[in-house]
Amino acid sequence: MEYLNSLALLTDLYQLTMAQSYLQSKKSASATFSLFVRSYPPHRGAFVSAGLEHVLDFLQGFAFDREAIDYLTSTRMFAADFLDFLKGLRFTGEVWAIPEGRLFFKDEPILEITAPIIEAQIVETFVLNQINLQVLIATKAARCVHVAGGRALVDFSLRRTHGIDAGIKVARSSYVAGFSGTSNVAAGKIYGIPIVGTMAHSFVTSFEREIDAFRSFVTSFPENSTLLIDTYDTVAGARKAVEVAREMAGKGQRLRGVRIDSGDLASLAKEVRRIFDEAGFVDVKIIGSGGLDEYDLAALTEVNAPYDSYGVGTKMGVSADAPWLDMAYKMVEYNGRPVLKLSTGKVSSPGRKQIFRFVDGRGQLLKDVIALRHEELPGAEPLLKKVMEKGEIKGAYPSLREIRESFLDEFGRLDENTRAIRNPAIYPVELSPRLTHLKAEIEQQVAQTQLPLTQSI
């Protein structure tokens, strides 16, 4: 952020108080934490992995700078020995993760961090913050792509994403999930995502006559103009755009497209298409926008609304029908001992893990098995890769384009019923017999250690 040098402070206070207590009670053994989604939000049956690059960059650069230490000192909450310790603290651990742009499912660890307990604990808040958002949006965007019938989708959400960071990450996550571009210029610069834009209603209203606004714009962008035609009356706007297209044709230029942003999008597109076709402009594209999400897109595809592409904004950019995931970062092993918690409705699975994905002869996804890390399941692909070792990122990141292609390929191999945007079929995810056994064993141990003791108090 412009106002924050040390990202290490982007943490919940309890991460720091726990760290001090770990330090003072000399708990420094290695812990493994697992990041996973506990349940499907409404109408979701799969998730898209995204955000790993930001987490790894954060971990590799993790440090409290002087300003951060000064602030923590000023709170008078922490002991001097702990503040000294923080000054030298770096992340030295190991990370296994599902690469970006892969499908994953409920209960599957998308990422596991193994590090001295203080390090593994203290990074929780940032890791959750970034992966939760990016998986959320990539998943929502994939649903839009799925129902758009092959039409190009462009991210228009920056004005209503939750802040700056979300705006940039939404552009990236939606691109990973198959969007074609974004209106977000910063995301274009940072990630090389194609940037796309048309015009706003204010441009039109700044001219006394709508047609003069159109003329002015195409004069500036003779090769790349999309005119917004719904400021006053969409059909009237389309006729003016036709007039401008004729003027352009007279100069050997071509109007690229028109955008409809309000009203009954399906019937308006049909009328506008007819107007352009009758005037001989069959190549002029129609772009639809205005509060669209996957449910609207599916309805438009259903009635063959003649749109060539869509701008998808707010509802995708905030994942409006499910704006958060039940994602958790839980300790699964400490000092070689598998652990879990039994809190009502939130029982976790112990031990370091691996996910194995089985596909059929045509590559169609069949089922996943969550197993212990050291298990080997022949004929299946292990999804978790070692991406960081001793605090250092292993190898170069794949390009965003590669991630996007890998996602679209795998998404196409997921059963149609699981991809459905309403009441999707549940994809089969099993626990390996060894993991099932370990979980039962640890649950029993925990019950014996923790529960009877209390009844005797």
Added chain:
Amino acid sequence: MEYLNSLALLTDLYQLTMAQSYLQSKKSASATFSLFVRSYPPHRGAFVSAGLEHVLDFLQGFAFDREAIDYLTSTRMFAADFLDFLKGLRFTGEVWAIPEGRLFFKDEPILEITAPIIEAQIVETFVLNQINLQVLIATKAARCVHVAGGRALVDFSLRRTHGIDAGIKVARSSYVAGFSGTSNVAAGKIYGIPIVGTMAHSFVTSFEREIDAFRSFVTSFPENSTLLIDTYDTVAGARKAVEVAREMAGKGQRLRGVRIDSGDLASLAKEVRRIFDEAGFVDVKIIGSGGLDEYDLAALTEVNAPYDSYGVGTKMGVSADAPWLDMAYKMVEYNGRPVLKLSTGKVSSPGRKQIFRFVDGRGQLLKDVIALRHEELPGAEPLLKKVMEKGEIKGAYPSLREIRESFLDEFGRLDENTRAIRNPAIYPVELSPRLTHLKAEIEQQVAQTQLPLTQSI
């Protein structure tokens, strides 16, 4: 952002293409844009203003740096004269705004920007992005404060806010709306908001016995320990916490509190309260958390669940039941000419405005009148203040504490039925006779200018 020097690129591409067209068609007259919410989200009847400080900072520092210009050049979308123009572009306009921490209502301009049209247009995306988020969250947080029966609320949302910027702005916005603190350490540093924390389940599971986790923590924080007691069994956890409280009492120390994060929060709190009271620890506080929003808080208050405070996380931090506002930034005047658009369902009101608030003898809010800027309505408070002139911020910002106090004061003077968290009463907002007249006049003019022309094509 850590990856972005020039915030000016945080814009939709069309702001830049329109700007080039304005420049090339020599449109440089002054325009006024108005920022307002077009409709109430479900169960909302009022909004809380927030985010102005970030907008003014942005406007005052607005500039495209060399890196930004280089990127824009590389896209080959823009003309050389326009890129040259951008290098020297600064924001030189005037801003009128409702101060932060005030109530406002549907259709009321929270902010109006008057500047040469390119400047006023190009800042739209950032202005909307920031105000939309912060109003959204301050409004959601105020609802939580309203139903918590005077109990302290703490922002626990950072892990599931939409990114980093949202995390920080949520801490600030919820504090403005009456929260007492945040778990977000960065927000504590940046804004001086009190930071609050307890412990996580992982801390407990890292010890072989739950009670050893408690002992370790209180040893590190003898004056400020809140123990998380639901990792395995809440009632058993409470009994262990009592044992630890007794050990502390023996050393002249005092256990501050316990936290319950899962299960039936109402009945568990009653049982835990009884356990502590019977053991003589009537001062030990009980903190509730775990997916709480205003609806849960209202239910807990209703049954007198004996919580002393609550941690409120995800659902507040993403405004889960209404994760976006129908907020728009619309041109209302260009070159002295009032303008509007007629798009279906989105008709705007022309001209520069002022909002007048009427209260009764006890200060209770009676009604607002939206008027033209130059009107004077005796006996009412004008809400929009001039906060920026010639691109310079006027005067010092109020402190966050002052903003928070001013909000709590005004919120207490809003009718109980309008504050209701379900089906609130609609607060009366009228248009002044002059504004009503102008709107009708401009609508008629626009219809004459824009619509008949098209029928003749």
